[in-house]
Amino acid sequence: MSALTRNEAQLRAQLLDVHHYAVTLDLTGGDDTFASTTVIRFTARAAADTFVELKPDELHSAELDGSPLDPDALADNRLPLTGLGEGPHELRIATRMRYSRTGEGLHRFTDPADGEAYVYTQMFMDDIQRVFPAFDQPDLKAVFEFTVTAPAHWTVLANGITERVGHRDTDGAGIWKSAPTPVISTYLAAVAAGPWHSIRTEHAGLPFGIHCRQSLAPHLDADAEEILSVTTDCYDRYHEKFSEPYPFDSYDQAFVPEFNAGAMENPGLVTFRDEFVFRSAVTDTERQTRAMVIAHEMAHMWFGDLVTLRWWDDIWLNESFAEYMGYQTLTEATRFTGTWTEFGVNRKSWGYDADQRPTTHPVAPDPDAVPDTASALLNFDGISYAKGASALRQLVAWLGEKDFLAGINTHFTRHKFANASLADFVESLAAHTDRDVHAWADIWLRTTGIDTLTPRIEENHGGWTLTVDHHGTRPHHIAVGLYDRDPDPDHTLEPRELLTVDVPSDEIVSVSGPRPALLLLNDGDLGYAKVRLDDTSLETARRKLSAIPGPLTRAVVWNALRDMVRDGELEPAAYLATAAAHLPEEADLAIVQGVLAFARHHIVDRYLAPEERTEALATLTLIARGLLRRTEDGSDPGLRLAAVRAHIDAATQPDTLAAWLEDDTVPGGPELDPELRWRILARLSVLGAVGEREIDAALTADPSATGEEGAARCRAALPTAEAKAAAWERLFHDDSLSNYLFSATAQGFWQPEQADLVRDYVPRFYADVISLGARRGPAIAEAAGRYAFPGHAVDEDNLEAGHTALADPSIVPALRRKLVDQLDDLARALRVRAS
Numbered sequence: 001m002s003a004l005t006r007n008e009a010q011l012r013a014q015l016l017d018v019h020h021y022a023v024t025l026d027l028t029g030g031d032d033t034f035a036s037t038t039v040i041r042f043t044a045r046a047a048a049d050t051f052v053e054l055k056p057d058e059l060h061s062a063e064l065d066g067s068p069l070d071p072d073a074l075a076d077n078r079l080p081l082t083g084l085g086e087g088p089h090e091l092r093i094a095t096r097m098r099y100s101r102t103g104e105g106l107h108r109f110t111d112p113a114d115g116e117a118y119v120y121t122q123m124f125m126d127d128i129q130r131v132f133p134a135f136d137q138p139d140l141k142a143v144f145e146f147t148v149t150a151p152a153h154w155t156v157l158a159n160g161i162t163e164r165v166g167h168r169d170t171d172g173a174g175i176w177k178s179a180p181t182p183v184i185s186t187y188l189a190a191v192a193a194g195p196w197h198s199i200r201t202e203h204a205g206l207p208f209g210i211h212c213r214q215s216l217a218p219h220l221d222a223d224a225e226e227i228l229s230v231t232t233d234c235y236d237r238y239h240e241k242f243s244e245p246y247p248f249d250s251y252d253q254a255f256v257p258e259f260n261a262g263a264m265e266n267p268g269l270v271t272f273r274d275e276f277v278f279r280s281a282v283t284d285t286e287r288q289t290r291a292m293v294i295a296h297e298m299a300h301m302w303f304g305d306l307v308t309l310r311w312w313d314d315i316w317l318n319e320s321f322a323e324y325m326g327y328q329t330l331t332e333a334t335r336f337t338g339t340w341t342e343f344g345v346n347r348k349s350w351g352y353d354a355d356q357r358p359t360t361h362p363v364a365p366d367p368d369a370v371p372d373t374a375s376a377l378l379n380f381d382g383i384s385y386a387k388g389a390s391a392l393r394q395l396v397a398w399l400g401e402k403d404f405l406a407g408i409n410t411h412f413t414r415h416k417f418a419n420a421s422l423a424d425f426v427e428s429l430a431a432h433t434d435r436d437v438h439a440w441a442d443i444w445l446r447t448t449g450i451d452t453l454t455p456r457i458e459e460n461h462g463g464w465t466l467t468v469d470h471h472g473t474r475p476h477h478i479a480v481g482l483y484d485r486d487p488d489p490d491h492t493l494e495p496r497e498l499l500t501v502d503v504p505s506d507e508i509v510s511v512s513g514p515r516p517a518l519l520l521l522n523d524g525d526l527g528y529a530k531v532r533l534d535d536t537s538l539e540t541a542r543r544k545l546s547a548i549p550g551p552l553t554r555a556v557v558w559n560a561l562r563d564m565v566r567d568g569e570l571e572p573a574a575y576l577a578t579a580a581a582h583l584p585e586e587a588d589l590a591i592v593q594g595v596l597a598f599a600r601h602h603i604v605d606r607y608l609a610p611e612e613r614t615e616a617l618a619t620l621t622l623i624a625r626g627l628l629r630r631t632e633d634g635s636d637p638g639l640r641l642a643a644v645r646a647h648i649d650a651a652t653q654p655d656t657l658a659a660w661l662e663d664d665t666v667p668g669g670p671e672l673d674p675e676l677r678w679r680i681l682a683r684l685s686v687l688g689a690v691g692e693r694e695i696d697a698a699l700t701a702d703p704s705a706t707g708e709e710g711a712a713r714c715r716a717a718l719p720t721a722e723a724k725a726a727a728w729e730r731l732f733h734d735d736s737l738s739n740y741l742f743s744a745t746a747q748g749f750w751q752p753e754q755a756d757l758v759r760d761y762v763p764r765f766y767a768d769v770i771s772l773g774a775r776r777g778p779a780i781a782e783a784a785g786r787y788a789f790p791g792h793a794v795d796e797d798n799l800e801a802g803h804t805a806l807a808d809p810s811i812v813p814a815l816r817r818k819l820v821d822q823l824d825d826l827a828r829a830l831r832v833r834a835s
Helices: 006-015 214-241 284-300 316-333 339-354 373-379 383-399 401-415 422-430 437-445 535-547 551-566 572-585 589-607 610-630 637-650 655-663 674-686 692-701 705-717 721-732 739-749 752-758 761-776 778-787 796-805 813-834
Strands: 016-026 033-044 048-053 058-064 078-084 087-098 105-110 117-122 143-150 155-158 162-167 174-178 191-194 197-203 206-212 251-256 269-273 307-309 418-420 452-460 463-471 476-484 499-503 509-512 518-521
Touching: 006 016, 006 048, 033 048, 058 078, 078 087, 087 105, 117 251, 143 155, 143 191, 155 162, 155 174, 155 206, 191 269, 197 214, 206 214, 214 251, 214 284, 214 316, 251 284, 269 284, 284 316, 284 339, 284 589, 307 316, 307 401, 316 339, 316 383, 316 422, 339 383, 339 551, 339 589, 373 813, 383 401, 383 437, 383 476, 401 418, 401 422, 422 437, 452 476, 452 518, 463 499, 499 509, 518 535, 518 551, 535 551, 535 572, 551 572, 551 589, 551 813, 572 589, 572 610, 589 610, 589 637, 589 813, 610 637, 610 752, 637 674, 655 674, 674 692, 674 705, 692 705, 705 721, 705 739, 721 739, 721 752, 721 761, 739 778, 761 778, 761 796, 761 813, 778 813, 796 813
Parallel strands: 016 143, 206 251, 251 269, 307 418
Antiparallel strands: 016 033, 033 087, 048 078, 058 087, 105 117, 117 191, 143 174, 155 191, 162 174, 197 206, 452 463, 463 509, 476 499, 476 518
């Protein structure tokens, strides 16, 4: 397949104005393929040759202005349009397309719970070509209209309001039409069809709807009030912030199965992974995450849909803004007021880690660094989301929110229903401030890497001085928190008035009186930098971390400790000991979950030597038990649920878990729900305490899609040679697994407890995964690099095998990117162990 280059896109944008797509889909032709006929109206500004992109299973016919084109001229994914004359044209193409099982194009899913089928589009980057032909680039916007024939009991959703306009006489299939959209980019066109369970309402004069599979209906009904409240509250808040009104005719949110991302910002029809329809108990942090994704996707209606990037080098104009606006607006408009703590302890580390790998890139890379769509796909990472949002948060603090919003609104007014670049955005900001936003953009958006700030404190007669050592290139305007011990050991640390410092600076800050027990750079977390603790502050933090007032301040301290471990400046065991001392007293759920996740998956599984693992798991079990004792009164069910999960994941003996499973409850609660049952069964599978019989019985009891994934994960985790061989065959040689079943199987395969059993598979991974990526495409390649990588094998042999594999020129870009990142993390783990 040919990836579209930036140069090709620029030339085609200069040549064409695309006006309208009339897309006709027939979804009644079986489980494998569907009929797709498209009429595209466009104008050529000059006589020239060009091409249209499509990836059909069969190309039946193509006509340009009524004259047939040769179907055999289709090469890779391009159909040439030669000898175009200046003026208007009409292109008509009839195809049969193949449904996807990997979440790309038109994905088809059959629900094992009831046998009902559902389809939805994911057109992102270049996957529209799997559904219908298009001039597929973001700056050739057009109007889209869909006509869809679907089984009689199905409902069809699209970007515009849909209406059932008739039926087919032969079988009663419904015929649906969508209202025409405003002009939008090709990757934003969307259709979702199936026997949806729908809840509809009206707000601000617009129809709103939420939709899910029939088998999830009771769970959506239970949360509908919360989902719709978050949706309308954010909608109202955005209209207070933005001068341009919501630009589309409706707002549907469809929770769809086997979705690769968290959500997709299709105008008027946002698609979400349907794990956000909670079948089992969740923590309030997880509810907050769902709410944040709702807010993030709604922000895209302006940042990305109304004003769209011109080329993929400016993806940050979509994602960084939606990320920042999602967190900020959720804090302002809903009950979820602690969003920036969760961002700081969980999301921000995603950006920090990505920015220290060889694959790091600027938030806004040079256009030449994104020469084609294949390279652009690699930049949807912690840089474009978390780092970009962090930079914008600092920009707002520097400019002031009033000037920032004024610049945004000017940007919308200038470029609505069109395309824009970084330069356009900076010009809009510059119109409302005397500050040098061009220089800010060059420093923060055009450079890579993360700075490190280290305090140097010197005590003298009557006072002390602070100097901030700066390793890096960017300026920082940060708060410095000062905290004193309270004589009562049960009390929190006492905060002094914050200091404010600029870095770099020749100024030495002088303060009278005794030095604080804890000095914390970047208190409040408005900056983007790694911060270190001086020796006295480190000792205070390790002894009194849970006594620090303010969860966001504690999140900054936990991040500092995390970074010190990763950089070999703090022993992993010391981090674990700090967690054991303070998590049982921690009040913020996001911090508890974030610290436990880092401890379990990084400290225990990778940074500690294998012989230290059992003792470390025992420490995590003690932490979980402490949290369980604290929540026995039922006062904090979310914290108790987090503790139960941690207890399950850390188990080294099966007895307790087997008893919980037998009793179908944890003593003192909660009762087991599907998520906890599968979690227990997965851990028992790893420990060899259950087998195929127990897994089959669990699947019979829960014959849902989640149940199928749980069973796949458990089977792959069984500690037998036969189970590993069967799982390997399913992963790398049987291409029938859907994206979710592939990921579940991969998650079960590698277990540190089974290192000897799977040792021979480690070198096999590289050759097999390269072949898999070439066969199954970028979505499965990315999933294989993420979940099927042997990250438990922290040794030089694995690292060497991986680097040797990178020399293979046939590695698809998505897989190469994941392997480079994974190998860099592996090398870091080796350095941590050696430090």
